[in-house]
Amino acid sequence: MATEVATVELEERAKRAESRRGVLIGAPAFLYLILFFALPLLIVLVYSFASRSSTGATILGNWNLNSWIRVFDSQVAQIAWRSLWLASLTTVFCLVFGYPFAYWIATRSDRARGVLLILVMIPFWSNFLVRTYAIRFLMGVEGPVSIVSQALGGEPIRILFTNTAILIGMVYGYIPFMILPLYAALERMDWRLVEAARDLYAPGWTAFKKVTFPLSMPGVVAGSVLVFIPSLGAYVIPAILGGSNTVLLGDYIVSQFLSARNWPFGSALSTAVMIVMLAATIFYFRRGGRTL
């Protein structure tokens, strides 16, 4: 009897030690996230209910819903709509360009795959800001693209500071986030299923539509979310490539903090965008999850 009791006690102690180790391992990241992620978010949320003095200083008191009411303003709706539209276009273009490329990588030999994946990731090694300025230079009226166009007898290219420029910049900036999850999904693909479809009289394209694409849905969903979310909140790319002509959600929120000095409204807007994105993400992943 005594030995049995001892055994139970040992098992309990092992379990407790195990869970203590788990806490220790997770603790650094956990503390970091609380301090620099959860706490700031909480502050933003609190500020969205604060009021504002005539000089633009934020008064933590006299709590109200004024900023939240302004979120549903028609001007905001217009900006939000434009941002949504650009983010959707960016996602679609990334998918259209990224899918064939990811497919191509996934069907190469092991060695070629490694090289190609590194090539996809090379842009991450240089500064995002620098790369965006490089694109600005490329697209300028006196940039190389325009010069080539004129040398071939065409018009100078005037796309900088337009929605097109922002779109080109965002597709360039975010396409790796589409390619990598797509690659991961396609790399895991059981190609025998595609053979089975071909064996059951499906021509190549039909086999793709009926088998390959549906089975790569988790990658499509993950890639789309990873592209759509930063596109919707993008600030740097629109600021550099869009000039002052196009106001998007990112610029608008920044301007509330830096120039308009309306921190409560900026906070409310940030929180609203976050809630919408979170809801969209959950919905999207649920749907993506169901396809498998």
Place this chain on the structure above:
Amino acid sequence: MAGGPAVELVNVTKRFGDVSAVDEVNLSVGDGEFFSLLGPSGCGKTTTLRLIAGFEYPTYGSLTIHGAEMGLLPPNERPVNTVFQSYALFPHMSVEDNVAFGLQMKKVASAEISERVGRVLDQVQLRHRATSRPSQLSGGQRQRIALARALVNEPEVLLLDEPLGALDLKLRQSMQVELKDLQARVGITFIYVTHDQEEALTMSDRIGVMDNGRLLQVGEPASIYEHPTSRFVAGFIGDINLIEAKVAGPDEVQLSSGRSLSISTRMAPGSSVTLALRPERLELYDPDEAIPDNHIRLPGKVSRKLYYGDAFYYDVEVGLEHPVEVKEENRPGVETYELGDQAVVCWDPSSTNVVKD
């Protein structure tokens, strides 16, 4: 259907780099035949099947189905269907949709599709699982759905790639019988790839044994088992004693022990041959017992005795490199031997196979 055999391969060769996975294979499979390709893994049997299905194209050689040259036709334009080793059921579709896939691709009217799908699901006794996902089925059920998905298209030839390989022994044995019955019923030509000799022997009308990309011997199960023509075929199928010998005369061979046996080889004196002897065709006699006159005999000493329930396996030391293995049935009246007993290994001359190396 045009004329000609169901499937005919002429000099079909498939090279991957320097390796010939399939090497100059010539084969003709008749209508309604259950033909097995048997061999160890990597022997080229699966590649041969994939060539017929159209997943690979031969480096050279001609492949015809009912007389029609397949050439570079893609798999979807060939009148064959495949049952994959891993079943390859579409995980994102229901059982029903899996089975209907081929008919939908062939643009069969939807009323006919549902009727045929229902019928084939009845045949494999899985109609009640029509709306399940493949992941909800057991291994045996998946196997039957894979079969149904191929059969519903009524292909001219059904290709099966080790379809029972993933099942446990009992299920495999019952599926062997089921598959054989099914084939007899639907009358479709089956080309069945397996590394399991028992499976090939019990199910096939004919067997082709492959090794190293070459088709070594084609014949009915009994002829493959009883009369192997090569050392590889003899050794691959069933238990066998392989004994090296030299031809000593028109009706005589000499063993390495110096003992001469009267066996006719129709080969020039001095050439090396291998004698292939099935353990169950050998008998043990006491040295002082009367042995039938024409029997070939090798006296020796029992060095090992294994009890198998239905039989005893004896190893008999006869002065050669390896002992000779003898299988004696465990029946009343069959004398048993103990370790160290003197015994004579005997067999009827017709049970001797002389094979090439």
